[in-house]
Amino acid sequence: KINDNNGKGDSITPEQFARHLCEDSDLPPTFEPLIVNQMNDQINDFLYHGASEESLQGSIDEDSYGNSNERLHKIKIDVRVNDFVLEDQFLWDLKSPNSDVDFFVDQYCNDLQLPSDLRGLIAHKIRERIFESRKRIRQGRDAGIMRSIRIRWRESDKREWGPNTQWLTVKEREMLDRQTKKQKRMPEMKPRPFVNMNLPILPKY
Template identity: 30%
Template sequence: MKSFSLGASKAPVKFRMPTEENLVPIRLDIEVDGQRYKDAFTWNPDDPDSEVVSFSKRTVKDLKLPPTFMTHIAQSIQTQLAEFRSFEGQEMHIKEKIVPIKIDLRVNNTVVRDQFLWDISNFESDPEEFARTLCKDLNIGDPEVGPAIAVAIREQLYEIAAQSISSVREARLGKKGRRGAETVTNSKAGNSALDLVKYFGSKGSVIRKRKEWYLYEPIVDILSNEEVGALDAREELNAR
């Protein structure tokens, strides 16, 4: 796995994804007239808004969706980008924090479950490369799984980064208690994770505790078509 130089900074930095590329995770789940479209991908927030419209048109054309989907897709993407951009310019107070990342997803017939620790202070980390390496190591052949894992990682990192701003706001308002993803710092678990530098080097972003490998070993299941059909039916029922 590629190593990345540590981008930790104890001084406040302007809001952005704590990764090498400032890509926003976008998730769509749109239903119109009984037809449903679901997708997840990343988006460059610096792209012009016209790209959103072009993407929506191409998606509707390629997937042969009803024309009404175009507006819904564009609006959903623009809403999520607007939320991301609302944080821009504000300070993130991220120090050297190790945060738990959990993967539990199904893509087509493949189910992947995993858990590891991520150095959120490393602004040179690459979720996409990590996902590609993980899929290669686990012999996952479906090309859609890697991007889905990367999006899941980015969603969790985005939530933590956004909540770092919310926490600062709450502190300034004198509120007690902070909402946010659990961070592992200065705890027994956190110290153990940091000690593992001797195993993985000082430039890595992903850490697995050697003594807990048997607990957090990645799990990959390949479902039958019948099992996939049953899960899809259950999800549709829950959605309704």
């Protein structure tokens, strides 16, 4: 399982990537078309659901949402680098043409004086959440829309909306690692439909 966050990258094609992956992993060339097909399916899904706000007009019932110049969605991030953990949530306006992820992350990390190696992870998390929201919009689901916002701040909101940073102790790190491994072993709530593929037989060494 390989994760990447640049669905529009043009420095390498899926065919080139599949060839390099098979060479590096000692897989037979017969795996290349299977890898290419899965990559293309996921890239096309990203390009379709990650489309601009203009193409999403009409996907949401504006009567129930309200004729607002904003389309606010709750963005939650949970990022860990070694023993450092960051948790936060905030509102993101999908309608605003000025909602630049990279600019926001630069300002966010500077304000909180976060380690530089967190910037890429935070940006990836935000883009991932934005993509999920756009996909849910196209599927006619709520996508966590905030219908009305009152400009009012209470001290009790700090716990829910303020950033939470901490350094893990050895015991906390081991516990978190066990939870992560357990979650990876758990089946997904909504598994993808089974696709019957004739996988090539690996040679015996």
